[in-house]
Amino acid sequence: MTITVLERPIIDHIIASEKYRFETFSSLLNFPLITRHQLALSGFIYRETKCLCPQCGITIDLTSLDDNAIYASNYFRKLHREKVSYLGKRCAFLLCESATNIDDLHPSLISQQGEKLQWDDAEQPDFSDYNVRLQTFHSWPYLQQGENTFVTPPLLAKQGFYFSGPDDGVTCFYCGNILTNWSEAIHDTNKNIVQLEHARFFPCRFITYIAGGKFVANAGYLHVVSDQERRLRNPMTSKAVKNSNKPQSIDECLSTFENWPSYAPVLPKDLAQTGFYYLGEELKVRCYMCDLEVDEWHHGMTAFGTHKRRRGNCEIIQAILSTKTGDFQCVNEKWRLQTLDGLSFESDCDQRLCRELAACGFYRFKNTNNIRCAYCAVLIQPKIDSSIMSQHRNLAKQLKKSSTVDCIMVRARCPRNIVVPDRERFPEYPEYQSIFDRIKTFKIYQERYKVLDNFIRERAEAGFFLDTMKRMRCFQCGNSLPINNKNLLRKYSQYDIQKLHAHFYPTCEWVKEILGFKYIAQVLFDRTKLNEIEYQQSYYTHLSSTSSRPTRNSFLSVSITSSNSDHTLAIKSYLSDYSAESDDGGYGTVPALFKAQFIDHTSPIQSSTSPSSTTSYDSSLTTAQACTDVITNDSQDRWTLPILTNQTNPFKPLAAESKLRFIDIARTDISPVDPRAFFAYESNRLDSFKKTKS
Template sequence: MTTAILETSAIDHIIASEKYRLETFSSLLNFPLITRRQLALAGFIYREPLCLCPQCGVSIDLKSLNDNHTYPSNYFRLSHRKKLSHLGKRCAFLLCESGTNIDDLHPPFSYQVEETVEWDDAEQPEFRDYAKRVETFNAWPYLQREEKTFVTPSSMAIHGFYFSGFNDGVTCFYCGNTLVGWSEAICDTNEHIVRLEHARFFPCRFITFKAGAKFIADAGYFHIVSDEERRSRNPMTSETITSSNKPQTIDECLSTFDKWPSDAPISAKDLAQTGFYYLGEELRVKCYMCDLEVDDWHHGMTAYGTHKRRKADCEIIQAIASSITGDFQCVNEKWRLQTLDGLSLNTDNDQYLWRELAACGFYRFRNTNNIRCAYCPVTIEPKTDSSVMSQHRALAKRLKRSSHIDCVIVRAQCPTNVPIPDREAFPEYPEYKSVFERIKTFEPYKARHTVKDNFIRERAEAGFLLDTPKLMRCFQCGNSLPIMEKKMEKNYPQYNIEKLHAHFYPTCEWVKEILGAKYVRQVFLDRSKLNETEYQRVYAAQLSAASNGTSLGSFSSVTTTSNNSENTPPIDFNISDYSGESDNEGYETVATPFRAHYMDRIPSVPSIPISPLTTSPEPSQTIAAQSCVDLIPNDIHGQFTSPILENRTNPFKPPSPESQSSTVYMTSPDASPVDPRVSLAYESNRLDSFRRYNRESFAGISIEELAYAGFYLNAEGNTIKCPWCTVELTEHRVENI
């Protein structure tokens, strides 16, 4: 078994796409197409000379494969799991975690009926038949229970499970994952309990087909699986050849730390994640894979960094290093935290600062000392005299306003962020965590205005403190709302202050605390519906302008204010206080983000040179069509759309003749829960799109300057585009600007 560290400049960020992973094998023509397809479906990519899983780091030796042999459909997926079992760790891809796979090598479910759906990449294909799965439950321990339950052999089999043991363990025939500990679920009154348990632990393609994408999304959002629950109900397995008394998996390592000193300078969880188990004496730990012993832990040391420095060839370390080489998982807070592990920040508690940086959107860029925001161009050198989010906000304000930067994670409007469950909160103003401290800040306002005590308390309980005579600010997310009661009541009569907080700043952690995750999700649902209406209106306006010969520059005057009914007042979902107080009660509106599809989606606009006089809107106008927004768009069916892949080609190169003539069905990934466009949020990846064509300049402008300005080079190599708006420029048009 081998693991490897990827040495290329960056891992491609669209590796979640099955189609893209298949294309990475296009140079290996000595292998039949079916073998390359099986490798892609099993989660592997090819980066010469390595074939590896970018999620867990395990690799397959291609030299050991027979060019002329046809392997079973589940061969490489079983190999993947077996190699992972040797390491005693988990793989996000095999667990079917959100964001790890785009199912675009199969026809969309909407085009098929159940009888025609193929499960050709199932891990246990012998159990594809429902009747055969039901038969396995003849020895199930709960079979003879007399009380009514929704956890029945029939229900288990319908949702893909067969009885595999040990004890009450069942395994999904498609994804191959095992779930144990059904005693509580047996007594559950939820008739969909089996479907729910499958969906939240392993949201694989089969359960997605059975339950629907909305059910899967709800299960993952409202029923998060904790680390403890994962360990107890989805235990790791180890297939080491030699028997030993030492732990064989990460979970077994963690169980040895029951008596780990509470004042130790490093956490037991961090040690276990890198393969260490506790020897029971002082601070002595040992790696179960390479037998490295460490007992000299002190503040500032990290488990991964220490292990890597002292035993870099350990298979555990190599696997971890392989999975954190690129920044394709930047929206995942857990991944951002992994990239920061081992970085010395010269503080008394680097680990706490790493967690705060990751929670505020920052990650470490390619093992350098460069700490970047995943959602805006800000880089940071964190200080300990103020919260990371307040530093983030201050740095964002320094960016040129003309760049339309308004970091979505700073203004708590970032639905794409995947936070670590049950972690500590990192308020922007920690000194005001107490509601009584927040109430005190309103005393000057109360002295100047006649208000009821309840007026002040409602705002304090909603998380706000008085910041300026006109503004109040949330202690958690740091964003502001005007305090004037009459204006707020007039514009938003149906909302109390807590709900206003939620509708303006939905991902604020205090909002989630007081209103619950379900209400927050409804906010985003309302936003998506509004965005659909606005997109259709702007779309029609652009087509009308195009037919009348209007220049592209004039599109910037098209507003995105919704057509509101008489009973529903407008809600501006984007409030920013980046520029300080304004005449509009201390905040200014920015463009409402409509659905950001590429120009390929609509008829092309006549190629008219853009005049500088037409590209600058009036101050009173809202910028819309030319404003970039960091938003995952939805199609008309409420599904996520992947703009980069929707032309069904690799965005960086034309498809090979073989792939064009292949009979393998490759379809649009519109049903994917992942937006591969996130890759182009990074300047380095935009720069790579030029370098793939050996370009050093475009229309006389250096590629570094273009990449910094947000442009990447399209697949044909003749047009630069912005990933989030409709701007497309040829060299001729750039020269004319």
């Protein structure tokens, strides 16, 4: 097997990246380079002394490996599948789901067009030859059917399949996944039906090479595989000892809940995902892995939480816990773009539209057709007649009944967003990109109030155009400021218009361009420090007004009060978010990190033409939220926060915390602004030097 290790430019913290996974093994010098390379290609990372898959949570005991052995190219991938099968789970990496793998350790498929690839890293390399695959179909059940069909052995073999069973099941030699129940596809009139089925169920590297990236991306987006279809056509296999009275997989567990009482406070899907199957008596369930039995369920109990508290060493629970940072990468624009790459929106500029969606915080959520924001979870059906950020703003308004926009990406207050370096800007109002066009909008204002040309030019250079007679709006981030509010200018007399722009909307790309990254980083740092000071003051004020032995509730009230405070509150009295002059105002506080869950991977806010089905939710879940991933994995009670509160690298704790700690209570971040997490990425540290003056 030939190993291609690319030169080391910037390594982003994207778990899906093969290059990054390979980097996590850099300290294990006792293992040969080829072994570390194979582990990375098989979906594993090295984190906190463990070798694990961040998608499914299974681990490999590195002490069981021979330091000097050279393993077969497919050894670790097959071991991965064997361990997943033992747990009775599915692994998104092995299923090749959208954006679970970025193959940046392989040579580009485009550069190899016309060449005969070796596919050395295939799960079943013995079937990499077309003729070998074709010979396996001599006993295929549909071989003798005399009807015209586009599901034939030659076509199946061409798309990477060989006949493996069970029944009519075929397996892709490259990704190792099985597809069964071809009875309906046999009668399909689509001549590319085999290619389509492979692409939408298992969009692996081989089918991407055969069909093309655009075909594969749209196959999964336009023909989403439902959970029921997945269970029917891609059955789980288990290597565990079979017991007729005991399920061996999550799918089998779910099938036992047909008669689950309707009054039960826990959903069958949640129970099955954590290993429980129904025993048929009242609310009695048992884990198929550790045999834990639970027969009483009350409102407020969760399947995962109950299982973890009572039997935390269960292999299923340990696997779930190992995936707790799996959604960290959604704050990275490069990863978001990977999930959208190749999608078709019936326009002439699909690629640019995908880049704009990623830049505005959107990504394709798992193996669905939901395109949603990583920070506020709204779903969007993009249109080409307006900017994506403008559509995002309209959707974000629906997060609250008020007119305040409550997505910090829309508010340009999201420093944890990791942008793609040196990409084009995507302004919310592209028609005002020219400073001359922005100056023209102030003509009426200048005639009425007799202001000097320099007054107008300063605001235009800061990115603003006249929106109303009292407000100006930035063409890039779309947020507004009063055009000439004396109280505001007096309070921030040390700022010119550009710096005032940066103070309220620090992650606006235009402000970053004109003031430089170094200045913006200082603004973010100052905001964080001020928030911490206010938190300390709030805490001591609260203590002075309560007893000398504060209760748990008093701590909670401090946390809630202070986390919703921001130093911009001082100007709220005369800069109203709810005035008729503005649709957003932009002066609301940045909300604190939160924990909530929505069901079935949908958002409470969607575009009116979204292909996703709408679902009814509790109104308490639709309040404005901060920079975090609001969907919990598998509808369990564990939070998949892409923003790690106490970590910069998702796999290593921060080296040193500040010693100026006056409060010793468990709490979330006071503010989502944290430059330490921002500068954890090499790309951001490198960018900070670009604007410095010698």
